[in-house]
Amino acid sequence: MNEIFSERWLSEAVDLMVRLVEAAGALIIFVGAMVAFVRFVVVGLRERRAEAFVPVRLELGRFLALGLEFQLASDILRTAIAPTLREIAELAAVAAIRTALNFFLTREIKEERDELARREPAP
Template sequence: MGGESIPLEAQFNLLASYVALVIECGAVLVVSFGAIQSFSGVVASIFMGSASETAGRQIWLRFATWILLALEFALAADIVRTAVAPTWEDIFKLAVIATIRTMLNYFLAKDIASFDAPLQQPPSTTTRQD
């Protein structure tokens, strides 16, 4: 047929690029969904008159969870993109990006745990004796 054949490595690299793009789109969708959910929660709290610190915490916790998931998707996309014949520069960039995203994940997860802990504790039922 006269067409040039693309080397297998180049085809795999192209496939990996598409897979990484789809994963990155997933990250954008996850953050977008979380933002819409959080914004609607804020608006609903305001209009229903139930805006409180507890409601704000719940909204923040849900949004932070979505952001954590999106960070995982973004890191996965970077790993897929670098997996095919990486150069030392690619490996260095991935190491820096992975370190930053892992630190973000760690501290955000730690914040979520600290914010979520007081909400999980049942109210004290001690009675006061005079």
């Protein structure tokens, strides 16, 4: 029983989880980019107004924010087992950067959404 939960086994299991979560985050970002690209082309062919692209940017922003959350989760998992001080410092730096990116991305999405709501005529 002790062998099943050895540090080596646990390390390998967490490494697999890290890879899966990283892959999920990358896939979310990739799918979001492809969806946004297709919508960008469709909107670009139908309309020539810059405002028409705002919903495309908002949708891409949501995918990016979600993908960043998955990437941050994988970083946290990576340092879950006996982290060194260096790994903790790297996690702190990466977490700060990704959190800041996510904060500003979320703020921009909210501002764009509010701007769209102001432009729409009241019912």
